[in-house]
Each structure stands twice: as structure tokens, then as C-alpha cells.
Amino acid sequence: MDELLVKHNIILQKSKNLSLKEFKTRSYKALFGIDLKSNNTILFFRDAKSRFLQKDSLKLVQMSESLAKKENRIIKKKIFFYNSQICSKALEFLKKSGWKCYFVM
Numbered sequence: 405m406d407e408l409l410v411k412h413n414i415i416l417q418k419s420k421n422l423s424l425k426e427f428k429t430r431s432y433k434a435l436f437g438i439d440l441k442s443n444n445t446i447l448f449f450r451d452a453k454s455r456f457l458q459k460d461s462l463k464l465v466q467m468s469e470s471l472a473k474k475e476n477r478i479i480k481k482k483i484f485f486y487n488s489q490i491c492s493k494a495l496e497f498l499k500k501s502g503w504k505c506y507f508v509m
Contacts, residue, residue, distance in 0.1 A: 412506055414447070414483065415440055422446075422475075427467055434467070436475060443480035446471065449508075450486045461494040465501055 409416070416437030424432055431452040439445050446468055450456065464484065472479045482503045490505075498505055 409447075412483075414445075416445060422471055424467065427463075427470075429463075429467075432464075432467070434471060436471070436477075439481065444472075444477045445481040445483065446479050447483045448485070450484070450488070452486075452488050454488060456486055456488055456490040456494055458491055458494045458497060461491075461497045464498070 416435075416439055419435055419437030422434040422436050424434055431450055433449040433451075435447040435449070437445050437447070448464060448468070468479065468482055482501075484498060484503050484505045485508045486505065487508050490507075495505060
């Protein structure tokens with residue numbers, strides 16, 4: 405995980421892992437941190453073999469909003485790392501919603 409952040413030039417001053425048990429999902433991991441410009445940043449990592457569809461992108465946005473409320477923070481940067489195929493509509497939706505998406509092997 406640290407290698408990915410360095411590779412994409414993402415440096416967080418303070419970071420912590422977020423629990424996703426309430427969402428009943430095992431393929432996601434979430435990390436919250438503050439970058440060097442003092443922006444609240446949330447990162448999601450998805451490790452799955454199945455294709456990432458538009459309904460999954462809606463779920464991802466809902467999870468990020470819920471976690472932001474739980475942490476009492478306004479999230480400025482949202483970053484998503486995935487390792488499976490992704491639907492073009494889902495990718496377009498995330499980019500319009502202000503997400504940066506990166507494919508990872």
C-alpha cells in the first residue's frame with residue numbers, strides 16, 4: 405500500500421485505517437489522511453476479480469460520504485485504486501464526482 409502511494413506521489417502526514425465492517429464488504433480497504441496541503445483525503449483500495457460496475461461506483465460514493473460524516477470531516481480529495489476491469493460509465497461517474505482513479509496490478 406505504501407509503495408502505491410509513493411508511486412503516485414501521494415504523501416499523507418497523518419493517516420489511519422478506517423473500518424468498513426458496517427458496509428459488509430471484504431474487497432475494499434479505506435484509509436483517511438491529511439496531505440501536505442492540509443487537505444482531508446480518503447483513499448479506497450479494491451482488491452477483487454470481478455468487474456467494477458456503475459452500481460459499485462454508487463456504493464463507493466455512499467461509503468465515502470458515510471465515513472466523512474462519521475469522522476466529522478469534509479473530504480477534499482478522493483482517490484480510488486482498483487485492480488480489476490472497470491465499466492467506462494462507472495469510471496466517468498467517479499471522475500465527474502471528483503475522484504482520481506488509478507489502475508494497479
